[in-house]
Amino acid sequence: MDGVELCGNEVAGARFIRGLEGGRFLFSFVMSYTRTCEIPGITIAGSSPETMKFTPPADAEFIRCGRCESVDAVPVTPDGKPTPALLTRVALNSADIQCLAISAGSAVSPKIPFVQTSLPPGGNIAQESGMSISDLMNAVRYGRLIGETLAPLVDCLVIGESIPGGTTTAQAVMRGLDINARSSSSMPENPVSLKNRVTDAALARLKPGDDLGKVAELTDPMIPFVAGMLSSASKACKVMLAGGTQMAAVLAVANLIGFDTGRVAVGTTRYIVEDTYANLLEAVDETANLPILVADPGMEDSSVEGLRAFSHGFAKEGAGAGGCIIAAALKTGDSPAALRGAVEREYARIFSGR
């Protein structure tokens, strides 16, 4: 459809899209934390370790209520570049799609109702295990339980994430499982060599053993939790993994525990797919031959400089923005380009402080 491109497995993609117009969608927004994000320079998702912890709950509050309760203001950089949750919120509202926030090891709880799982935050994989084996198994189990609960209620479950530093753990998981992975980043200048050093340090600790043991060493809590959700939900409804390379890592772990490939697609933005360094398409293809739906939010045509920044590689994905834009388009039949005016109005509202 106009503004949504179909890549990867196109036959399965056409089947995925069919029958969703007017269907029931739910966006589940998984908040998480890995101390890996505290490595200086590895992410811009928050200006300091203390504020980074608040990014996932602040995004959840903003998506749900249009304002943040856990922080003073909607996350925007000093020069006016907004959180991608702005796109998520506008897309969901345009199509009357609800958001359910879920904590899978978030360091801070949002001040709105959310699904709690009692998973602890993940470790800094440069120097310690990402998770204990028992926490990993709990993450998969809790993910399966919540996937089982939600899937029968919807035609399509959209799953997005917010975890500072999460592209580094995703890269580590994929390399640990022998998938050729280079991750994207929320920064225009992807700190590639730093991410590689962190990943190398984590991989160097691996001992021979089963794949889930390797994953525990390398992962953040979001990845096995979402793999568990995918595993159970894909038995009962269509599942769209909304994100970039992190969702390829989810698929790699989901391969280990099993899922129904016939009901799954990845949904992302054009900015991720065009990222010359990231290789989302290949990574997804290596893990599972799935359709990838690519939304063009058309922000390069915006009159607002802070919004044009999305198309220049700033925060090019996150908070499930791409998947939610696609979900809104699939539900309403409207092109993503139709959202631009609403995005600009919402941006103006944030800055006027209303």
Added chain:
Amino acid sequence: MDGVELCGNEVAGARFIRGLEGGRFLFSFVMSYTRTCEIPGITIAGSSPETMKFTPPADAEFIRCGRCESVDAVPVTPDGKPTPALLTRVALNSADIQCLAISAGSAVSPKIPFVQTSLPPGGNIAQESGMSISDLMNAVRYGRLIGETLAPLVDCLVIGESIPGGTTTAQAVMRGLDINARSSSSMPENPVSLKNRVTDAALARLKPGDDLGKVAELTDPMIPFVAGMLSSASKACKVMLAGGTQMAAVLAVANLIGFDTGRVAVGTTRYIVEDTYANLLEAVDETANLPILVADPGMEDSSVEGLRAFSHGFAKEGAGAGGCIIAAALKTGDSPAALRGAVEREYARIFSGR
């Protein structure tokens, strides 16, 4: 239909039932706590203040997983009378209805994914305010938010509760709002005079003021939270309040904040309606002219003595059992009596420790 009687507003009841066969249901199980339950002799929902805190999460775990994680065993009295959550679990499973546990001030979190709201437990209304005004307003707000999230996903949202001591706070709220209320109890010998003394002490503290201020003084956290859920959810889907007199108190508070009466019914068991002391039908009629659906679980015919106890006035309602039995019957078209065999098998499974 067979085994489900329609009382109260029968015209609205017929409209409520229509079109639900094969529909999408969700059971939301609201766990809460009031220190009122710590008054000796006021409830049997747990044998001591310490174990009472675990009753709501243990029921949630049992309904979802068939076993309890927070306590050693499924809640059963020493002489073999099981928690009404047994009926809830079997009814939901028979009709493939999912359960989502929600904490509205529960003192203990379940060891399964659940919706967290960060409301604190309620005070002992014999000697202190049930809630602060700001917690009361948060309870309503959080309830509205989660009702808004869930309602578009379902045709019928069933809301049940588990809160030790909750019939006493319900009675206090109704008396504070000038509704002629006598509550039922989980005990065959309803500790009427003790409940009245507690209620009198709470009412004696009331100062002239608005009704929500009175409610804050007298309530537990479950009542305003469920009133908030009802308020928003009834705009978008049918809502069945699964319970006894506590749901009449919810309706009294919902009257203050507004709800769509055209989409609401109370669902309960025959054992509550026949309770000579309780006056559920009149209390509901005084607050809102709603339909009351009454399930006959038929346990008096059971070969298991612990199950016949339900029909003798023990734990005659709770954990949304009546509403879930009705929901299962409405979804599948089968009579509640068809559940008895499965209830007996589940009872045997619990005792065999599998």
